[in-house]
Amino acid sequence: MDLLEEYRRATFFFESGDPLGAAKLLEPIVEAEPHNTAVRQLLARAYFNSAQLTKAEEQLRTLVEHDPSDHYAHHVLGRTxxxxxxxxxxxxxxxxxxxxxxxxxxxxxxxxxxxxxGKPENA
Structure with missing residues (x-):
């Protein structure tokens, strides 16, 4: 399997509004490249967009654990x-x-x- 080509296909699926298709392509890539942040982030977004919130949360927690300064991962985890x-x-x-x-x-x-x-904005 050409991981880069599969990632490109997954990105196309995601951007074309098929997060489920993107997730199916991304799952084996994350398994093969567990430290690839870009792939894991796209997988988390695909899960989020397809309402697979538990799976999105798992991916995002991994990203936050790996890099606590990743503001985008914190944001999407919070949104999830x-x-x-x-x-x-x-x-x-x-x-x-x-x-x-x-x-x-x-x-x-x-x-x-x-x-x-019910928390005040400036608390």
């Missing part, structure tokens, strides 16, 4: 937990992402979680 209704667990990851990188979508996700939990 938020999407599963686990706002209290999501909040620390969303706060870290928002503190590390001042992107509008990070701030919006943090605000949503805080609102859901």
């Amino acid at each position: 937990l938020e999407r599963g209704g686990r706002f209290r667990e999501a909040l620390p990851h969303l706060r870290l992402a928002a503190a590390m990188n001042q992107q509008a979508d990070y701030q919006e996700a943090l605000h949503r979680a805080e609102q859901w939990l």
